[in-house]
Amino acid sequence: MEAAAEVLARKGFAGSRLSDIAEVAEVQAPAIYYYFQSRESLIEAVVMEGTRNATIHVEQVLAELSDADPVTRLLAAIEGHLRVALQGSSFTLASIRNSGQLPEDIRARQHNEEVKYGRIWRELVNEVAAAGLLREELNPAAAQMLIIGAMNWAPEWWGPKVAPLEDVIATAKALVAGGLLNAEKGQR
Amino acid sequence: MEAAAEVLARKGFAGSRLSDIAEVAEVQAPAIYYYFQSRESLIEAVVMEGTRNATIHVEQVLAELSDADPVTRLLAAIEGHLRVALQGSSFTLASIRNSGQLPEDIRARQHNEEVKYGRIWRELVNEVAAAGLLREELNPAAAQMLIIGAMNWAPEWWGPKVAPLEDVIATAKALVAGGLLNAEKGQR
DNA sequence: CTTCTATTCTAAGCACGAGTAGAAACCGGC
DNA sequence: GCCGGTTTCTACTCGTGCTTAGAATAGAAG
Numbered sequence: 001m002e003a004a005a006e007v008l009a010r011k012g013f014a015g016s017r018l019s020d021i022a023e024v025a026e027v028q029a030p031a032i033y034y035y036f037q038s039r040e041s042l043i044e045a046v047v048m049e050g051t052r053n054a055t056i057h058v059e060q061v062l063a064e065l066s067d068a069d070p071v072t073r074l075l076a077a078i079e080g081h082l083r084v085a086l087q088g089s090s091f092t093l094a095s096i097r098n099s100g101q102l103p104e105d106i107r108a109r110q111h112n113e114e115v116k117y118g119r120i121w122r123e124l125v126n127e128v129a130a131a132g133l134l135r136e137e138l139n140p141a142a143a144q145m146l147i148i149g150a151m152n153w154a155p156e157w158w159g160p161k162v163a164p165l166e167d168v169i170a171t172a173k174a175l176v177a178g179g180l181l182n183a184e185k186g187q188r
Numbered sequence: 189m190e191a192a193a194e195v196l197a198r199k200g201f202a203g204s205r206l207s208d209i210a211e212v213a214e215v216q217a218p219a220i221y222y223y224f225q226s227r228e229s230l231i232e233a234v235v236m237e238g239t240r241n242a243t244i245h246v247e248q249v250l251a252e253l254s255d256a257d258p259v260t261r262l263l264a265a266i267e268g269h270l271r272v273a274l275q276g277s278s279f280t281l282a283s284i285r286n287s288g289q290l291p292e293d294i295r296a297r298q299h300n301e302e303v304k305y306g307r308i309w310r311e312l313v314n315e316v317a318a319a320g321l322l323r324e325e326l327n328p329a330a331a332q333m334l335i336i337g338a339m340n341w342a343p344e345w346w347g348p349k350v351a352p353l354e355d356v357i358a359t360a361k362a363l364v365a366g367g368l369l370n371a372e373k374g375q376r
Numbered sequence: 377c378t379t380c381t382a383t384t385c386t387a388a389g390c391a392c393g394a395g396t397a398g399a400a401a402c403c404g405g406c
Numbered sequence: 407g408c409c410g411g412t413t414t415c416t417a418c419t420c421g422t423g424c425t426t427a428g429a430a431t432a433g434a435a436g
Contacts, residue, residue: 012289014203018424030425031384039424071369100285100344101200133370135362142351142359143368149341150334156288157337163330171330174323179367180331181259182321206394218395219414227394 002090004046009093009155013043013101043098044106050095051113057084058120070127075173077124081151082169086158096152121148147176189279192234196282197343201231201289231286232294238283239301245272246308258315263361265312269339270357274346284340309336335364 003025007016018039022029036042061080065073084092095110102110125144128134151172158168191213195204206227210217224230249268253261272280283298290298313332316322338360346356 012200012202014200015289017422019422027383028385029423030386033425034383074368097288101203128368134368135366135370137358137362138368139351139355139359142356143363145345145350146338146342146356146360146363147368149344150338152344153337153341154334156340157333162333163327167327168330168334170325171327172334174325174367175331175334175364176368178323178369179362180262180316180322180326180335180364181366182323205392207392215413216415217393218416221395222413 001042001046001049004042005050005090005094008043008046009090009097013098013103016043040103040106043102044109046091047095047098047102047106047110048113050089050091050093051110051117053089053092054081054084054095055113055117055120057088058117062120062124070124070131071133071177074124074128075177077121078147078151078172078176079169081148082154082172083165085151085155086165086168093155096155118144118148150175189230189234189237192230193238193278193282196231196234197278197285201286201291204231228291228294231290232297234279235283235286235290235294235298236301238277238279238281239298239305241277242269242272242280242283243301243305243308245269245276246305250308250312258312258319259321259365262312262316263365265309266335266339266360266364267357269336270342270360271353273339273343274353274356281343284343306332306336338363 004016004021006024007020011017011020018029018032021042022032025032032039032042036045058077058080061076062073065076068076085096099107099110099114121144122141125134125140129140134140154168158165163171192204192209194212195208199205199208206217206220209230210220213220220227220230224233246265246268249264250261253264256264273284287298287302309332310329313322313328317328322328342356346353351359
């Protein structure tokens with residue numbers, strides 16, 4: 001599964017050859033069928049594991065901050081998500097990069113896990129809103145997804161050479177907290 | 189090419205069968221070879237067109253605001269990018285969704301176009317910074333990519349039912365301008 | 377040393393998708 | 407109505423990737 005995750009994260013669902021996976025795992029392709037019924041069931045397992053990974057990791061971070069203020073919790077979740085996506089398991093990376101390109105049947109089951117994960121974020125946003133800290137110009141659902149999107153896209157461009165991971169995390173937090181701009185807000 | 193863009197946006201590079209494209213275009217697969225030398229060259233053409241589309245569109249928006257203040261320009265660019273990605277050509281959608289999964293040779297050429305597009309955004313961020321409006325906590329490069337990422341990920345979740353396009357645009361602008369939070373900033 | 381189970385292998389089958397060859401159809405100009 | 411070029415078609419080849427069959431290997435237990 002680790003091998004599959006790696007290949008899947010790199011080449012995507014349709015681009016991942018069973019033989020590539022086998023090579024990474026240092027076995028012959030048919031050996032895979034001892035553990036999985038089919039290519040698809042292997043991939044499904046990997047992708048599921050990936051989102052569950054992210055869910056568990058972020059939940060854990062939040063559990064440690066169960067009585068912190070909503071903003072702190074939200075920013076901690078951002079840090080958690082970014083760490084998993086950029087440094088953590090290639091399982092999560094595989095989920096992120098393939099969520100859009102899975103066949104219908106897998107996608108349906110995978111969607112449940114994603115909804116579960118999404119709930120965590122909705123909850124966070126709700127907490128912030130309940131504390132009266134959410135700006136009213138924002139559509140909460142859109143804001144949530146834009147934030148998750150900013151993080152999910154990060155694997156596409158991030159590398160240690162572009163910017164230190166800590167910088168990315170700090171920037172993401174700052175962006176969410178206070179936006180790009182300084183004093184005057186030049187909205188329209 | 190339009191058919192190819194549509195299929196490509198939906199199924200990704202490796203998942204796009206020439207026969208699918210032909211079907212959408214209402215021809216038989218070999219007819220494609222009258223216009224393109226190979227599957228890859230077709231896809232390359234589509235993906236190129238896609239990023240050029242986005243570039244041109246955003247450049248045009250900015251040209252109309254050539255003497256506006258930097259913030260207005262940046263926010264207009266955000267609106268432009270989102271409109272192209274969510275409503276506009278499936279060409280751009282195809283580029284966005286496949287940038288990560290193209291074979292090396294295409295990717296190299298495609299990368300140039302992307303760099304060109306990225307320059308526009310760097311320029312915008314620089315303008316903002318030059319006006320002294322950029323918060324210093326931010327790593328500009330990371331901030332730029334996070335913002336682009338938020339928008340590029342939008343096609344993964346957005347649909348007219350989730351939120352009106354105008355809401356998404358407004359939310360994205362507001363997020364970039366002033367972040368999620370209201371009065372107190374609960375950073376750490 | 378033998379036997380049983382777990383695991384992996386080699387060899388082959390089968391389907392499918394890219395690409396080619398060459399024939400047909402279409403169409404504007406004569 | 408015929409001719410030229412353009413465009414698309416049908417029929418085929420060839421490689422590749424998933425999957426199955428059945429044999430081989432590796433240990434553990436007796």
